[in-house]
Amino acid sequence: MKIAFIAHDGKKADLVNFAKAYESILSKHELYSTGTTGTRIMEQTKLQLHRFKSGPLGGDQEIGALIAKNLMDIVIFFRDPLTPQPHEPDILALLRLCDVYSIPLATNMGTAEILIHGLERGDLNWRTLIHEKENENK
Numbered sequence: 694m695k696i697a698f699i700a701h702d703g704k705k706a707d708l709v710n711f712a713k714a715y716e717s718i719l720s721k722h723e724l725y726s727t728g729t730t731g732t733r734i735m736e737q738t739k740l741q742l743h744r745f746k747s748g749p750l751g752g753d754q755e756i757g758a759l760i761a762k763n764l765m766d767i768v769i770f771f772r773d774p775l776t777p778q779p780h781e782p783d784i785l786a787l788l789r790l791c792d793v794y795s796i797p798l799a800t801n802m803g804t805a806e807i808l809i810h811g812l813e814r815g816d817l818n819w820r821t822l823i824h825e826k827e828n829e830n831k
C-alpha cells in the first residue's frame with residue numbers, strides 16, 4: 694500500500710512518535726511525505742520515504758495529484774487545528790480529494806491508530822482490488 698505522511702509543525706513530534714511505534718508495520722509499505730515531515734521521520738526511524746516538496750511550497754498538491762490518480766491508499770495528515778497555515782487552500786484541496794476518491798484519511802492520532810491496525814488486519818485490501826481493476830482497464 695502507498696501511505697502518505699503529512700504533519701504541520703505543531704504535530705510533527707506526534708507523527709514521528711506514531712511512525713516509531715508502528716515502524717515494523719510501516720516498513721512493509723511504500724511511504725510518501727511532504728518535505729520536512731519526511732525528513733523528521735527518516736531522522737528518527739529507519740523508514741525510507743519518498744519526499745515531496747514542503748507543504749507550503751506545493752507538497753500537499755503533489756500528494757493530491759497522486760490521490761487524483763487513485764494511486765495513494767492511505768493518508769495520515771496530522772493537522773494543527775490551532776495554527777493558521779499560509780497554504781490553507783492546498784490543505785483543503787488535499788482533504789477534499791481524499792473524500793472524492795474515498796481514500797482512508799486520518800487527521801489525528803486516534804484515527805491513525807485505528808487505520809494502521811485495520812491495515813495490518815487486511816481491512817484495506819479493497820484498495821488492491823481497485824488497483825487491479827484499473828490495470829485491467831488500461
Ligand SMILES: O=C(CO)COP(=O)(O)O
Nearest residue numbers: 727728729730747748749
Ligand atoms: O505544511 C504541511 C502540510 O500542509 C507539511 O509540510 P512539511 O512536511 O514540509 O512541513
